[in-house]
Amino acid sequence: MTTKKILFALFFLIILMIGSIFWVQHKLNRYLNTPRVEQAMLFTVDSGSHFSRLGHTLLTAEIVTDLTWWKALGKLHPELTHIKSGTYQLQQGFSLNDILITINKGDEYQFSITFVEGSTFNEWLQILNNAPLIKPLQENEQQIAERLGSPHQKLEGLLFPETYHYTAGMSAYQLIEKSYLHQQQVVEKLWAERDKDLPFKTPYEALILASIVEKESGLSADRDKIASVFVNRMRIGMRLQTDPTVIYGMGERYDGRIRSKDLREDTAYNTYRIDGLPPTPIAMPSEAALYATLxxxxxxxxxxxxxxxxTSYFSKSLKEHNQAVRKYILGK
Structure with missing residues (x-):
């Protein structure tokens, strides 16, 4: 073979190799960047998953239709092979590249869970039990309180109501602990800044009244006046006489109505029968309700x-109050 023919053959091989490289790169780029997700979805990478296993998981989920280029992808883009387990939200139009970047970063999907002001611990339990991908509680209320280091056996009033975020696999206890610590910080701050000469010996007593103010407040602007009513009653030794405490003491027996016999019933929460505050809060008060109370x-x-x-109508005397009841409740 002449030198000219050898050079031509080498040139042809080089062109063929370059063409093959471009072809492979084109195919790989297409495999990597073609949109794969038709609609937003949650996708879970199990603990212990590696790059090869992830490919089969994506195939099973029908996010990819074949693994022809999967091994080549791992070799040519090793930066995309660092798999982190977790649950991820794949957005509509995500390509394989988008998916792998998300999983490599470990940007897990943040679930949200909301506990509203004035809700009770039992209502919190229902919300937690219905929350997706969260580890359920294993302990009862008293055991949770002990684990938190609380001096109180009931958690009513001790958890801060707001929206919390969690990742798949987080435990319900972790959310309760977070809300407990948050409430402690709020109470400590507001207690330190409280008005003078209030009829509370401890921050817990303030929490109890704040929970009542929360349940009695139809309008946020009335909170401080409602708080003043109860504080004024406590100062003169007058019973609180508030329906929400009666309802709380009735528990599951409450059917939407309070009857005369319910107001006469001797329970620890019937403030028509007991002097002073009930033994515990009756709900989770907001920071605003606690501020108004203090x-x-x-x-x-x-x-x-x-x-x-x-809104509410406020009175200084029983006579004026009875007139307001006839006007606003009885319609006379």
Whole structure:
């Protein structure tokens, strides 16, 4: 073979190799960047998964239709092979490249769970039990309180109501612990800044009244005046006489109505029968309710009644209060 023919053959082989490299790169780029996710979805990478196993998981989930280029992808793009287990949200139009970047970063999907102001611990339990991909509680309320280091056996009022975020596999206890610590911080701060001469010996007593203020407040603007009513009653030794505590004491027996016999019943939470505060909060108060309780309006009000529009009518005397009841409740 002449030198000219050898050079031509070498040139042809080089062109063929370059063409093959470009062809492989084109195919791999297409495999990597073609949109794969038709609609947003959650995708879980199991603990212990590696790059090869992830490919089969994607194939089973029908996110990819074949693994022809999977091994080549791992060799040519080793930066995409660092798999982190977890649950991820794959957005509509995500390509394989988008998926692998998300999984490599470990950007797990953040679930949200909301506990509203005035909710009870039993309602929290229902919400937690219905939350997706969260480890359920293994302990009862008293055991949880002990684990948290709380001096109280009931958790009512001790958890801060708001929206929390968690990742798949997080335990319900972790969320409760987070809300407990948050509530402690809020109570400690507001207690230190409280008004003088309030009828509370401890922050826990303030929490108890704040939970009542929370349940009685139809309008946030009325909170400090409602708090003033109860603070004024406590100062003169008058019973609190508030329906939400009666309802709490009735528990599951409450059917939406309070009857005369319920107001006469001797329970630890019937503030028509007991002096002072009930033994525990009756709900999870908001920071605003606790603030109002520790900074009540300066009033001489001893009574209030709902006007039916979310606001309340406040009275200084029983006579005025009875007139308001006839107007706003009885419609006379």
């Amino acid at each position: 900074h009540p309006a300066t009033t001489k009000y001893l009574y209030f009644v709902s006007k039916g529009d979310g």
